[in-house]
Amino acid sequence: MSQDKVSAAVTSFDSPRCNKLVDRIKTAHELTFYLKQPLPVGLFEELKRVSAREAHFPIEVIVEDFQDVKYLRKLHAAGFSLFYGLGLPTESVVFLDSNRGFLLESDGVDSSSSLRELRNSQELYFKLLWRRFGNAVVLSGLTKERDVEARLICLAGEDGNELWCRHKEELIIQVPRVGAKIEVFAWEKWNSHILEILDLNVIEPRAGMAQ
Structure with a gap:
């Protein structure tokens, strides 16, 4: 799954679950994404609304081997802090602060996503801090x-x-x-x-x- 051991409890990324994630995002003090593919559209739009507020928490996005330059520019233009990463997990990961993490898995067949809650969130969060190189x-x-x-x-x-x-x-x-x-x-x-x-x-x- 990744170059780090990532353990997760499976949950589905349906609309109610996505809404719950958005609700949790609103109470977070920091939001960190390690992306291997674009975010779900609804989640990206909500993050842009958060970033547009005068006072908002930091939103950091770290990518590796991301070829879609137009999408990278969208992330940067939205006000997110965009970083160059190496040795990231093979699936996208999101952290709400340092102690709550989720694995975003994309299904290449129908482009749907599943949301898995990480069991080792804090350990992985601090490991991945050292995977930023620009x-x-x-x-x-x-x-x-x-x-x-x-x-x-x-x-x-x-x-x-x-x-x-x-x-x-x-x-x-x-x-x-x-x-x-x-x-x-x-x-x-x-x-x-x-x-x-x-x-x-x-x-x-x-x-x-x-x-």
């Missing part, structure tokens, strides 16, 4: 330097800081020319000084685009 950021600025072959861009931010960014090898993008104003959605991995670009938008081409 966070998502959205930055804008000017392209100061570039290396097309190495897929590198030096981004000069509005605050005067300069950051090197590299887009993933499998990500096909045009490298903006020097002077272009851009916005990047990227992983800021804590073991590297180079950001990993997930998505790039050119705001003002200025000198045009490289071929």
Whole structure:
């Protein structure tokens, strides 16, 4: 099931159970998701409503090998703290504070989900804290330097800081020319000084685009 031992008591993820989970979320002080697939739509919408409130508890989302960049941007845009994880459980897990956890299992046949309450919630919660290796950021600025072959861009931010960014090898993008104003959605991995670009938008081409 995972690289950590996860024990659970089976419960179904039907509407009444989902409503009970939402009710518990409203009384939580912290909410943490380790996602392997998108959240159930109703749950995501409720979390967005919670996050939109002026005073709300932290909502953290940690993902691994998540290929849907548009969905990652939705999570970030909703106000969730988005982290890059490694060695996560093979199924999605949600923690209400540190002492209550649930396993969200998705059925690939009919896209339904089941909800399992974890028996070792607190132990797993603290173990997984060490599986975070970066966070998502959205930055804008000017392209100061570039290396097309190495897929590198030096981004000069509005605050005067300069950051090197590299887009993933499998990500096909045009490298903006020097002077272009851009916005990047990227992983800021804590073991590297180079950001990993997930998505790039050119705001003002200025000198045009490289071929």
